[in-house]
Amino acid sequence: MEIKEVFKKEKELIKKEIEVKGWIRKHRKQKEISFIDLSDGTTIKQLQVIYDKNLKDFDSIQKIHFGSSIKVKGVLKKGRDTIELQAKEIILIGDCSEEYPIQPKKHSREFLREQAYLRPRTTLFQAVFRVRSIASMAIHEYFQKEGYVYLHAPLFTSSDCEGAGEMFRVTTLDIEKISKTGYIDYEDEFFGKKVGLSVSSQFEGETFAQAFSKVYTFGPSFRADKSHTPYHVAEFWHVEPEVAFCDLEGIMDIGEDVLKYVIKYVLKHAKVEMKFLDEKVEKGLIKKLKKVLKEPFKRVTYKECIDILKQSKIDFEFTPKYGEDISKEHERYLTEYFGCPTI
Amino acid sequence: MEIKEVFKKEKELIKKEIEVKGWIRKHRKQKEISFIDLSDGTTIKQLQVIYDKNLKDFDSIQKIHFGSSIKVKGVLKKGRDTIELQAKEIILIGDCSEEYPIQPKKHSREFLREQAYLRPRTTLFQAVFRVRSIASMAIHEYFQKEGYVYLHAPLFTSSDCEGAGEMFRVTTLDIEKISKTGYIDYEDEFFGKKVGLSVSSQFEGETFAQAFSKVYTFGPSFRADKSHTPYHVAEFWHVEPEVAFCDLEGIMDIGEDVLKYVIKYVLKHAKVEMKFLDEKVEKGLIKKLKKVLKEPFKRVTYKECIDILKQSKIDFEFTPKYGEDISKEHERYLTEYFGCPTI
Numbered sequence: 236m237e238i239k240e241v242f243k244k245e246k247e248l249i250k251k252e253i254e255v256k257g258w259i260r261k262h263r264k265q266k267e268i269s270f271i272d273l274s275d276g277t278t279i280k281q282l283q284v285i286y287d288k289n290l291k292d293f294d295s296i297q298k299i300h301f302g303s304s305i306k307v308k309g310v311l312k313k314g315r316d317t318i319e320l321q322a323k324e325i326i327l328i329g330d331c332s333e334e335y336p337i338q339p340k341k342h343s344r345e346f347l348r349e350q351a352y353l354r355p356r357t358t359l360f361q362a363v364f365r366v367r368s369i370a371s372m373a374i375h376e377y378f379q380k381e382g383y384v385y386l387h388a389p390l391f392t393s394s395d396c397e398g399a400g401e402m403f404r405v406t407t408l409d410i411e412k413i414s415k416t417g418y419i420d421y422e423d424e425f426f427g428k429k430v431g432l433s434v435s436s437q438f439e440g441e442t443f444a445q446a447f448s449k450v451y452t453f454g455p456s457f458r459a460d461k462s463h464t465p466y467h468v469a470e471f472w473h474v475e476p477e478v479a480f481c482d483l484e485g486i487m488d489i490g491e492d493v494l495k496y497v498i499k500y501v502l503k504h505a506k507v508e509m510k511f512l513d514e515k516v517e518k519g520l521i522k523k524l525k526k527v528l529k530e531p532f533k534r535v536t537y538k539e540c541i542d543i544l545k546q547s548k549i550d551f552e553f554t555p556k557y558g559e560d561i562s563k564e565h566e567r568y569l570t571e572y573f574g575c576p577t578i
Numbered sequence: 579m580e581i582k583e584v585f586k587k588e589k590e591l592i593k594k595e596i597e598v599k600g601w602i603r604k605h606r607k608q609k610e611i612s613f614i615d616l617s618d619g620t621t622i623k624q625l626q627v628i629y630d631k632n633l634k635d636f637d638s639i640q641k642i643h644f645g646s647s648i649k650v651k652g653v654l655k656k657g658r659d660t661i662e663l664q665a666k667e668i669i670l671i672g673d674c675s676e677e678y679p680i681q682p683k684k685h686s687r688e689f690l691r692e693q694a695y696l697r698p699r700t701t702l703f704q705a706v707f708r709v710r711s712i713a714s715m716a717i718h719e720y721f722q723k724e725g726y727v728y729l730h731a732p733l734f735t736s737s738d739c740e741g742a743g744e745m746f747r748v749t750t751l752d753i754e755k756i757s758k759t760g761y762i763d764y765e766d767e768f769f770g771k772k773v774g775l776s777v778s779s780q781f782e783g784e785t786f787a788q789a790f791s792k793v794y795t796f797g798p799s800f801r802a803d804k805s806h807t808p809y810h811v812a813e814f815w816h817v818e819p820e821v822a823f824c825d826l827e828g829i830m831d832i833g834e835d836v837l838k839y840v841i842k843y844v845l846k847h848a849k850v851e852m853k854f855l856d857e858k859v860e861k862g863l864i865k866k867l868k869k870v871l872k873e874p875f876k877r878v879t880y881k882e883c884i885d886i887l888k889q890s891k892i893d894f895e896f897t898p899k900y901g902e903d904i905s906k907e908h909e910r911y912l913t914e915y916f917g918c919p920t921i
Contacts, residue, residue, distance in 0.1 A: 304823075355785065365790075372728065382582065384708055386707070387714075387815050403768065404748070405746045405747070405775065407802050410749065414761060445601070445698075446703075448600075469768065470734055479599075479618075
């Protein structure tokens with residue numbers, strides 16, 4: 236049984252025998268009795284397993300290292316704050332080494348970045364990746380219910396999409412060999428010509444919108460810009476809707492609509508995870524999101540933006556000026572000025 | 579109003595004035611009266627627009643080339659076989675050149691392949707791409723309702739996933755320059771080392787399954803094998819579920835379950851498109867799919883397969899032999915032998 240199900244049906248399961256499988260997050264050992272926090276990743280909640288001296292193999296079970304996977308049969312009980320599983324049988328499925336780097340304590344994100352294959356086992360990343368998954372589903376649900384056709388645009392391309400970014404080149408040439416021989420045999424090049432990775436599926440979306448009226452892509456794009464800011468990544472997934480017979484007002488309606496739909500969907504389907512993120516990562520997160528849902532987004536012209544920025548008397552890094560781009564710092568100021576998402 | 583909606587609500591819309599936008603698929607001109615087949619891609623069905631001499635600008639509207647986009651205001655009428663829109667106003671939105679290559683006739687798929695940006699405007703590709711979109715949604719719905727976490731695995735990688743295929747190299751090096759100078763400056767290489775495009779997200783899926791119990795990826799993979807068969811493509815999208823605490827029997831259950839779910843979903847949500855494909859592309863398609871839904875898949879051991887293949891007395895290209903792979907021709911024979919999907 237999944238641990239999510241155990242919590243969901245806890246009332247009817249009390250005093251019943253159940254079986255769960257998962258990974259040990261914490262293992263507190265006492266002489267007569269011991270406690271295991273068990274996670275199977277179906278929820279960020281952990282199930283407390285209790286076992287005592289009467290359990291078969293008590294001594295060897297006490298030696299099981301956290302991080303190991305186990306199977307537990309037992310009877311569900313009402314504990315002080317939450318439910319507990321009184322174990323009747325504990326079986327080791329997969330052992331975990333003493334050198335296991337994820338300790339039952341708070342790790343820095345920098346440390347976890349180096350343990351990329353293990354960090355999904357922490358509560359933080361359990362929450363983040365489940366929210367990402369649920370938000371992705373919300374995006375698909377929104378566009379499908381609105382009748383859009385979902386496209387998988389080709390990622391190998393020789394178009395650079397109006398210079399949206401620097402392109403990575405894709406090749407089957409042996410570059411090291413070329414440096415030695417000085418000779419490029421284009422017969423060795425898979426497509427027989429220079430090909431790169433798509434920086435955007437916009438062009439493909441546009442040609443399909445001219446056939447289906449409403450289409451969207453939701454896939455990866457790649458940009459080789461050597462810019463080490465938090466706003467740039469070499470590969471990322473994004474959503475690109477393209478709509479025929481639509482005007483700017485209509486596009487803004489869609490943008491606002493899809494964002495609100497995703498927020499509503501995530502708040503509904505990732506309740507536990509959002510509560511965790513609200514408490515541990517960004518206080519007030521849920522309140523902020525609910526505020527976004529309540530009000531219409533502010534829609535403002537470019538000219539009005541520049542006027543507001545000029546009147547702000549703030550010493551921006553980039554001085555606001557008619558004809559120039561609106562920079563990140565300007566966007567931030569404007570959003571705070573209006574107190575809501577601003578288009 | 580979308581043309582899909584017009585057909586859906588045709589009973590309540592008869593004698594009402596409506597406005598539609600779309601592309602002209604066919605334009606038949608007579609002296610007193612003319613007919614336009616209008617498509618907006620929200621359904622593969624086309625709406626017949628009728629206009630006569632009394633319409634303002636009758637002569638110039640008759641000159642509008644098929645492929646053009648127009649806006650039509652008119653009154654919906656019951657025609658002989660289907661509904662018709664009696665135009666009160668027709669406005670040209672986007673003109674289409676006389677050289678437009680998609681004629682109102684059947685084109686070969688080879689020809690359409692060369693017109694990749696226009697082929698979504700044909701009924702065949704309207705059906706194919708909508709079915710693909712709906713099938714993709716079915717896949718997401720299945721795994722999400724079963725509690726799987728959807729992952730976007732990194733596509734840049736230095737692992738080759740157990741040699742699942744040849745890798746494309748991704749580079750920011752200037753290969754042409756290297757051939758001249760004979761010198762590779764790895765400072766110019768984006769990641770500072772040799773990086774390729776993922777051939778499978780299996781490894782990432784496995785690490786996440788060890789945290790969430792059930793995960794899936796649905797994204798692109800890339801293979802540089804120089805194999806020109808219908809079974810090989812350089813880039814493709816696939817679904818890779820990874821499940822912890824599961825055995826072979828359980829994995830087969832999931833495989834069977836997801837396939838049946840997708841078929842059921844497509845038959846329900848792409849009715850018109852599937853009917854078209856059944857009539858025009860593969861007779862008996864719907865019947866075949868419904869048969870797949872009805873019966874359990876055949877599950878058979880490797881040994882049993884080889885025995886059946888040996889007893890078939892068929893002169894296979896690859897002689898079936900214990901210890902050897904089961905080839906495509908063998909798979910085809912076995913599936914026909916059992917008369918159903920075979921695992």
